[in-house]
Amino acid sequence: MTSNIFTRLLVLFVALLAIQALVIAFVFYSFVxxxxxxALQQLGREALWLAVLxxxxxxxxxxxxxxxxxxxxxxRLRRVVSxxxxxxxxxxxxxxxxxxxxxxxxxxxxxxxxxxESAVRLGRDFAELExxxxxxxxxxxxxxxxxxxxTSAGFVRWSNAVMQGILGSQLAPGxxxxxxxxxxxxxxCVRGALERGELCVGRASLLAPDRxxxxxxxxxxxxxxxVVLHDVTGIEAAQKSRREFVANVSHELRTPLTSIxxxxxxxxxxxxxxxxxxxxxxxxxLKNAGRMNRLTExxxxxxxxxxxxxxxxxxxxxxxALLQDAIDSIGGIVVDSGVKLQSAGAPDALVMADPDAMHxxxxxxxxxxxxxxxxxxxxxxxAHLLASEVEFTIQDFGPGIxxxxxxxxxxxxxxxxxxxxxxxxxxxxxxxxxKHIVLAHGGRIWAESELGNGAxxxxxxxxxxxxxxxxxxxxxxxxxxxx
Numbered sequence: 405m406t407s408n409i410f411t412r413l414l415v416l417f418v419a420l421l422a423i424q425a426l427v428i429a430f431v432f433y434s435f436v437x438x439x440x441x442x443a444l445q446q447l448g449r450e451a452l453w454l455a456v457l458x459x460x461x462x463x464x465x466x467x468x469x470x471x472x473x474x475x476x477x478x479x480r481l482r483r484v485v486s487x488x489x490x491x492x493x494x495x496x497x498x499x500x501x502x503x504x505x506x507x508x509x510x511x512x513x514x515x516x517x518x519x520x521e522s523a524v525r526l527g528r529d530f531a532e533l534e535x536x537x538x539x540x541x542x543x544x545x546x547x548x549x550x551x552x553x554x555t556s557a558g559f560v561r562w563s564n565a566v567m568q569g570i571l572g573s574q575l576a577p578g579x580x581x582x583x584x585x586x587x588x589x590x591x592x593c594v595r596g597a598l599e600r601g602e603l604c605v606g607r608a609s610l611l612a613p614d615r616x617x618x619x620x621x622x623x624x625x626x627x628x629x630x631v632v633l634h635d636v637t638g639i640e641a642a643q644k645s646r647r648e649f650v651a652n653v654s655h656e657l658r659t660p661l662t663s664i665x666x667x668x669x670x671x672x673x674x675x676x677x678x679x680x681x682x683x684x685x686x687x688x689x690l691k692n693a694g695r696m697n698r699l700t701e702x703x704x705x706x707x708x709x710x711x712x713x714x715x716x717x718x719x720x721x722x723x724x725a726l727l728q729d730a731i732d733s734i735g736g737i738v739v740d741s742g743v744k745l746q747s748a749g750a751p752d753a754l755v756m757a758d759p760d761a762m763h764x765x766x767x768x769x770x771x772x773x774x775x776x777x778x779x780x781x782x783x784x785x786x787a788h789l790l791a792s793e794v795e796f797t798i799q800d801f802g803p804g805i806x807x808x809x810x811x812x813x814x815x816x817x818x819x820x821x822x823x824x825x826x827x828x829x830x831x832x833x834x835x836x837x838x839k840h841i842v843l844a845h846g847g848r849i850w851a852e853s854e855l856g857n858g859a860x861x862x863x864x865x866x867x868x869x870x871x872x873x874x875x876x877x878x879x880x881x882x883x884x885x886x887x
Contacts, residue, residue, distance in 0.1 A: 480516075487519060496527035549634050550617070554581055554594055556627035567633070570612050587611050590619050590631070597621040597629035608633065616640050652817040652832070656699050660692035702833040705764070706816065709840035716758040716844055720868035723787050723794045724750040726757065730766030731785060734774075741774055748786025748797070754868035755794050761841045762865075768834040769798040769861050776802035776859065792867055793847065799860035805853040813851055814839040838863070 483500050490498035500516040550567035552560060552575065563575050574584035585591060587610040596604035606619040617633040624630055667685040671677055677685075708714055727750040735745070766785075773783045787796040805813065812818050817832040842849040842863045853859035 484516065484519065487523075491523060491526070496523060496530055498523060549632050551633075552581075552631045553624070554598070554629045554631060556598060558582065558594070558598065560584070561628060570633075585611065590617075590621075590633075593619045593621040594629055594631060597623045597631075649816060653699075653703065656817070656832070657696060660695045663692045664689050699833075702837065705837050706833050706840070709837055709844065714840075714844060716761055718756050718758055718845075720754040721757050721759055721762075722752050723755050723789075723796070723865070724752050726750075726755070726759070726762055726766070727785060727787055727796065729759075730763065730770065733763065734767060734770045737771070737774065742781065743774055744782040745770075746782060746784045748784050750787035750796075751789040751794060753789050753794055755865040756868050757845060757865050761845070765838050765841050765863070766798070768838050772834060773798050773800040773859075773861075776800050790864070793864040794867065795862055795864045797860055797862050799858060801858040804855040804857050805851065805859045806855060807853075810851050810853065814849065 487498050487500045499520050548566065550564065550570055552563040552567045555561050558581055560575055560577050560579050560581055562577060563571075568575055571584050576584075581594060582591060587608040589606040590608040590611070593604035593606040596602060601623045603623075604619075604621045606621075608617045608619050609615075611617060611633070615635060615637045618636050620632045620634070621629050622632075667689050671682065671685055674681075727747065731745060731747055770783065770785065782801055784799045784801075785797070787794050809818075814835045816836045819832050839849050842865075846866050847864040849861070849863040851859060851861050
């Protein structure tokens with residue numbers, strides 16, 4: 405660039421000198437034509453040499469001057485070009501060190517100042533854009549929903565942390581979405597948003613094991629699509645549980661209601677029923693009414709312990725006192741059933757418990773054991789001390805429970821032997837109530853069993869932090885709630 409500027413200036417200067425020499429020569433020869441030959445020839449030669457000397461002197465002065473001016477202009481142009489390259493490379497801190505008006509190039513200074521101002525404004529806008537982008541990324545990462553942006557060609561543009569947690573490294577930017585996702589409904593929603601440019605809603609159940617997502621795919625103004633996945637696993641599980649609960653309650657109520665209705669209709673249709681028949685029918689009606697009453701009480705108890713407002717009156721109580729109170733409360737039922745209730749002992753350690761709630765826990769577990777005591781005809785209740793809690797055990801020696809039922813036995817309305825449970829009048833809610841009460845105490849509960857060797861139910865209560873005034877639980881009648 406420097407050589408080009410220098411060459412052009414030098415050529416222009418030489419052209420001007422040549423024109424000057426031609427003018428001088430023309431004037432000189434015109435003067436010679438009108439003068440005498442001798443003197444004028446001498447004068448002409450001197451003038452000619454003078455002209456040549458002046459041209460040479462002008463060249464000697466002009467060449468360095470042209471080179472200097474060209475170098476200054478070229479240096480400023482190089483700074484401008486370097487500035488432009490740095491901006492194009494993403495260096496928005498680049499600036500032109502303007503020489504100012506001291507060199508006389510005020511136009512260059514104005515251009516450099518304008519370029520610097522543009523760079524400052526561009527850097528400020530870019531910083532604001534990056535700040536907004538970072539805030540948006542943080543907001544999307546903090547969402548509970550999974551979000552992924554797709555290009556118009558179907559490639560992954562960006563995804564938030566939740567989406568990456570679901571699909572892992574498969575969901576890398578630049579990869580086709582179909583290589584990371586195998587759910588047909590999600591892919592269909594994405595295609596609808598990309599091809600038809602409309603919001604598509606679907607349901608994906610194959611992205612992660614045991615998880616269900618609601619899919620919303622919306623087209624983006626600049627092309628591509630934004631996909632938002634909302635985890636509805638808990639909602640669907642709650643809806644399923646609600647449907648099952650309503651169905652179970654309806655079934656449990658329908659059976660005694662049907663029986664009551666049938667016997668009442670029979671009594672009404674028979675104008676002169678015998679006293680024995682009347683008493684028999686009334687006994688059946690009373691039995692079914694009692695069953696409905698127990699179901700209602702257990703439903704109210706379950707609703708109470710599952711409520712967020714459920715409160716316990718926690719106090720330090722001796723583990724041995726809790727166990728002995730439970731044995732004494734259920735003693736009458738045990739004697740009538742012919743089953744022997746044995747105590748395996750319990751430590752005097754203090755546990756934090758609500759005596760009334762624990763009375764219901766022991767009552768439900770012991771009545772459940774009475775129903776399945778079997779040929780062993782005995783139940784054993786005891787407790788032993790662990791590191792930071794006391795473990796209570798209620799064991800029967802009946803037929804036992806198959807292993808596939810142990811994980812679900814604390815669910816509402818779940819029965820191992822449905823026919824026997826309904827025959828004995830159980831509601832299927834007793835163990836569910838026990839589970840919620842124990843968990844509300846901060847304890848654990850589980851069941852262990854082998855077929856033919858009976859079953860044992862275990863639960864724990866945390867130890868009291870420090871010795872306090874110990875209250876003995878008051879004896880209460882056994883709870884009617886049972887499995």
